[in-house]
Amino acid sequence: MTDTVLRAASDRDRAEYVTAKMDATMAAASPVDTRPRVVIVGAGFGGLVAARALRKVAAKVTVIDRRNYHLFQPLLYQVATAGLSPADIASPIRGILRDQANAEVLMARVTGVDRARREVMIDGSERRIPYDYLIIAAGARHAYFGHDEWEDVAPGLKKIDDATAIRHRILVAFEKAETTADPEERRRLLTFVIVGGGPTGVEMAGAIAELAKMTLVKDFRTIDPASARVILVEGGPRVLLAFPEDLSAKARHSLEKLGVEVLTNTPVELCDAGGVVSAGMRIEARTILWAAGVQAAPAAKWLQADKDRAGRVKVNPDLTVPGEPDIFVIGDNATVVQANGQPVPGVAPAAKQMGQHVARVIAGRIAGKPVATPFRYRNYGNFATIGRHAAVADFGWLKLSGYPAWLLWGAAHIYFLIGFRNRLAVMLDWLWAYVTFQRGVRLITGSGSDS
Numbered sequence: 001m002t003d004t005v006l007r008a009a010s011d012r013d014r015a016e017y018v019t020a021k022m023d024a025t026m027a028a029a030s031p032v033d034t035r036p037r038v039v040i041v042g043a044g045f046g047g048l049v050a051a052r053a054l055r056k057v058a059a060k061v062t063v064i065d066r067r068n069y070h071l072f073q074p075l076l077y078q079v080a081t082a083g084l085s086p087a088d089i090a091s092p093i094r095g096i097l098r099d100q101a102n103a104e105v106l107m108a109r110v111t112g113v114d115r116a117r118r119e120v121m122i123d124g125s126e127r128r129i130p131y132d133y134l135i136i137a138a139g140a141r142h143a144y145f146g147h148d149e150w151e152d153v154a155p156g157l158k159k160i161d162d163a164t165a166i167r168h169r170i171l172v173a174f175e176k177a178e179t180t181a182d183p184e185e186r187r188r189l190l191t192f193v194i195v196g197g198g199p200t201g202v203e204m205a206g207a208i209a210e211l212a213k214m215t216l217v218k219d220f221r222t223i224d225p226a227s228a229r230v231i232l233v234e235g236g237p238r239v240l241l242a243f244p245e246d247l248s249a250k251a252r253h254s255l256e257k258l259g260v261e262v263l264t265n266t267p268v269e270l271c272d273a274g275g276v277v278s279a280g281m282r283i284e285a286r287t288i289l290w291a292a293g294v295q296a297a298p299a300a301k302w303l304q305a306d307k308d309r310a311g312r313v314k315v316n317p318d319l320t321v322p323g324e325p326d327i328f329v330i331g332d333n334a335t336v337v338q339a340n341g342q343p344v345p346g347v348a349p350a351a352k353q354m355g356q357h358v359a360r361v362i363a364g365r366i367a368g369k370p371v372a373t374p375f376r377y378r379n380y381g382n383f384a385t386i387g388r389h390a391a392v393a394d395f396g397w398l399k400l401s402g403y404p405a406w407l408l409w410g411a412a413h414i415y416f417l418i419g420f421r422n423r424l425a426v427m428l429d430w431l432w433a434y435v436t437f438q439r440g441v442r443l444i445t446g447s448g449s450d451s
Contacts, residue, residue: 030089035060035102036366039120039131040111043070043093044298045348046331047137049266049355051103052096055365061103062129064122068092068107071160072347073415075426078202079163079323081170081207082215082442085333086160088425091418110138113302115324133326136313137355138297140332140346143310150271155289157200164445166289170208170446173287174216177223189287190228193276196292197234198241200382202251204289205232206387209258215442230260231285233278235267235292240384240392242345245390250401268292292348298334303435308335317357317374328361332352337373344377348416353377371414383409 003262023229036059040047043065072089079086097103106129108122113136119128142156155162155169170192177189188241190212212228219225232239232255239255239262240248263278270277275284292308300307304320306314312335313321319334321327331351336344344350357375364371383405385391391405400408410430417423 015415023413027136028096031061037062038131038132038133038135038362039064039129040137041065041134041299042119042137042139042331042333044073044139044331044350044351044417045135046355047135048093048096048434049352050135050330050359052100053356054363055361056104057102057359057366059102059133059362059366061100061445062106062188063093063097063103064106064108064110064120064129065093066107066109067159067417068094068105068385069160070096070418072413073158074423075158075417076160076163077203077207079160080157080166081211082167082203084426085145085166085208088422088429089417089424092260096418101400110302113327115303115327116324131326133365134328135355135362136299136302136327136329136333137331137351138299138333140294140296142309143293143295144290146294148364149269150290153273154195154290156273156275156290157204157346168444169287170211171442174212174220174223174225175444176287178220179222181428186223188274188284188286190223190225191231191283192287193227193231193233193283193285194289194291194305195233195271195276196290197232197239197264199382200290201232201291202235202239202255202383202384202386205230205255205260206258206385206390209255209260210387213259225342226259229285231264231283232260232262232266233268233276233283236264238264243382243392243394244383244399247399247401251384251386251392254386257390257431260388293334294436296333299329305329305331310335318372319354328358330358331414340376345374348383349380350377385409385413408433 029251036057038061040051040063048070051061051063063173069090069092075089077177077382094105097105098213101352110122111124112121119130121128141158144150150322155166161347167439173189177186192408194201201344209230213226220410221318238248255262266279268278271288276288300311300313303321312333313329315329315336316322316335319328320332321329332346361371382396383393383394389403389406393405393408414423414427
């Protein structure tokens, strides 16, 4: 009995020795990656630009996003109004970075940051991604100013799912109006309310008006789509507050030429399935769309950092988090004041410039040549389009409106789209729509509350 036990123990020791020897051999064959680890949360404009700017740096770059695609948000409203297909304005993140040898992509949801252990927590707290440098560029979501219950009846526009759901609502409204025998219900179905007079609200209002009065005008037999009411509700004194007053006035004039009713100084007090109450006035409508504000992703919560009213992290001039020189926050997640005392605007060009700046700082540190310059935003111009032949453009030194601004707006958006296929598809879709007054993506797909 004793001999048997001794033999078993000897066999066990021999097996453990062989296993340890194999582990040591494998470790020697696979050296540990000692490159600095740069983790980027979010593959929007800022995050993707930062990742690509690090392509020649001796670092391991990990991009984490909850979706597998990069979205060109400035044209998302055209998906919502049947002008473009989702594939025209989105590209797979892996495809964009596939030729970048030092980059990897993880499709996961970030749930927190462990600053003490220098780890990003994903999909709960079970999985952790270590970092030496962390860039948070997680974007923003809709803000309902304390009335989150309005989201079900007044959806916003931030992702492809939002755009296709809004397209569903708009097109179903016309179909139901065609079949209802109740004139009051038909009126409600043919009334579209857009809350918020910023660029997204203005562009949505103009696109819906064009859809109703030009594209669908010959498609129905019982209703007249051109009779649809499109109402833009803005709580401030004018639309496009970020633009000069004269361009704002021209944008309003262009909207009204399309038949859009523009209501300013009328904050929304209530949204429900039957309409809105704005400045004490009830507007009956079955389709309400939200473009009034945004709330930053919970980066401040992840980092336990100071934030502003919109949830954006208050960062240092070099975009680092106070007390954390290796953590950077950019884009819609950051609030930083320029030298002139004005905050950097939450627009795509600013996010891209922030991504480039942060990548330059990190590359300098890795190369042993620290870059300590503060971020400086360069405003290359703001655009907003109102409809066919109508847009406004502000370059500071030059202001344009009408057809010239519309041409520049189109050229700029095609240029900044990622991928030759996307640029070609959008250009052909726009050319076809320009010649025929038609929109090719008038498909009611998916399920929704209106189906």
